[in-house]
Amino acid sequence: MTDTPRDMQKKAAETLETGERTRACRIYTPQVDIIERKDDIVVIADMPGVDETSTDITLEKNVLTIYGRVDTNELKDHKLSLSEYGIGDYQRVFTLSDEVDRDKIQATVKNGVLWLVMPKATAVKTRKIPIQAEGVGGVMKLS
Amino acid sequence: MLWSEMERLGRVFDPWRQLEGLNRPVRWATLPASVDFPPTNVWVTEDNAVVTTEVPGIDPNALEITVVKNSLTLRGSRMAEELKEGEAYHRRERWKGQFTKTLELPFTVESDKVEARFAKGVLSIFLPRAEADKPRKISVKSE
Numbered sequence: 001m002t003d004t005p006r007d008m009q010k011k012a013a014e015t016l017e018t019g020e021r022t023r024a025c026r027i028y029t030p031q032v033d034i035i036e037r038k039d040d041i042v043v044i045a046d047m048p049g050v051d052e053t054s055t056d057i058t059l060e061k062n063v064l065t066i067y068g069r070v071d072t073n074e075l076k077d078h079k080l081s082l083s084e085y086g087i088g089d090y091q092r093v094f095t096l097s098d099e100v101d102r103d104k105i106q107a108t109v110k111n112g113v114l115w116l117v118m119p120k121a122t123a124v125k126t127r128k129i130p131i132q133a134e135g136v137g138g139v140m141k142l143s
Numbered sequence: 144m145l146w147s148e149m150e151r152l153g154r155v156f157d158p159w160r161q162l163e164g165l166n167r168p169v170r171w172a173t174l175p176a177s178v179d180f181p182p183t184n185v186w187v188t189e190d191n192a193v194v195t196t197e198v199p200g201i202d203p204n205a206l207e208i209t210v211v212k213n214s215l216t217l218r219g220s221r222m223a224e225e226l227k228e229g230e231a232y233h234r235r236e237r238w239k240g241q242f243t244k245t246l247e248l249p250f251t252v253e254s255d256k257v258e259a260r261f262a263k264g265v266l267s268i269f270l271p272r273a274e275a276d277k278p279r280k281i282s283v284k285s286e
Binding site for chain 2: 031
């Protein structure tokens, strides 16, 4: 587990495999926390400037894409005198494993934070692999 | 630029660094490598300043905004999700902790008229310039 950084930086997304977008706007990589719980996996993404209507979540095969559009309402009469973050859309792509129940993924956006709850598939939840003992108390022989 | 970001606590004052800052034009392309949370942009005109800051997931009521003369201080915190037993982080990138950030504005602010708005995880603070601080035109009388 890595520690969260003391400083932070809004990272520009690297060139996507799907190629560039036609709209000329900056794209940032949202910072995420991913938590595995007993019954689900939760993705929490910081996407300030985004609400539920401007967020797109698509799942194609096992590729989950999060996209958030942000209005770049720059102030025209004002001069930018301190600039610590850029404004642009957000995109991040994750590859899901088979253990997610695709039909039951739930997403909510509150205060610029996306919560994506992905329930685990029931087969995965209950699957336990029994380990059979071979010859109780015996000494393992090296062949 | 008439003013610069107030030196962060703990960082050694470096006059050369300050000089570099004076020469550097503020553009989106020259974003600092890393900044203190929350990242902030400051927009100014002669009469007012607009400070926007990205604070996703923060309860706006728990944010403390104070204005004294020409300095603006933001205080708040963002805590990590409490994990229950059997839960684990896969990724942990989002910033967490307590923050205090002080910005120096280019003029004295009319503190009674400061307004703050919070939407989609972005806080915008409108700071009008104090009447007494505004530049006065002095007409020259010819005798």
